[in-house]
Amino acid sequence: MKAKGYLLAGAAVVLAVAFLLVCSEGKSEETVIDFKIKGMTCNHCVENVTKALQSVEGVDTAIVYFEEDSAVVRYKDQKPSEEALVKAVEKAGYGAEVMSEAGAPAEND
Numbered sequence: 001m002k003a004k005g006y007l008l009a010g011a012a013v014v015l016a017v018a019f020l021l022v023c024s025e026g027k028s029e030e031t032v033i034d035f036k037i038k039g040m041t042c043n044h045c046v047e048n049v050t051k052a053l054q055s056v057e058g059v060d061t062a063i064v065y066f067e068e069d070s071a072v073v074r075y076k077d078q079k080p081s082e083e084a085l086v087k088a089v090e091k092a093g094y095g096a097e098v099m100s101e102a103g104a105p106a107e108n109d
């Protein structure tokens, strides 16, 4: 039966595409920087901080968590300057601190 053959071919294509999608996702070298954000009091603040972070060169996406007073910045090729990110947030009227991977404030002397 020809129809069965087409069906099998179709299933193979679907599997191949799904496989490629999974692979490309694993390959993308997206990395994150975590921040502690200070001074946010409402969702408008969240928007301000998000925009400030996203305005910095190299930032792919910025997600701000109001309840945790934190933000996660994702970047791809070139790591954005942490100093530039902190300054952007401060310029918007809030405080920002880079967190270490363990979630504790990064040491700075």
Ligand SMILES: [Cu+2]
Pocket: 040, 041, 042, 043, 044, 045, 046
């Ligand atoms: Cu606000």
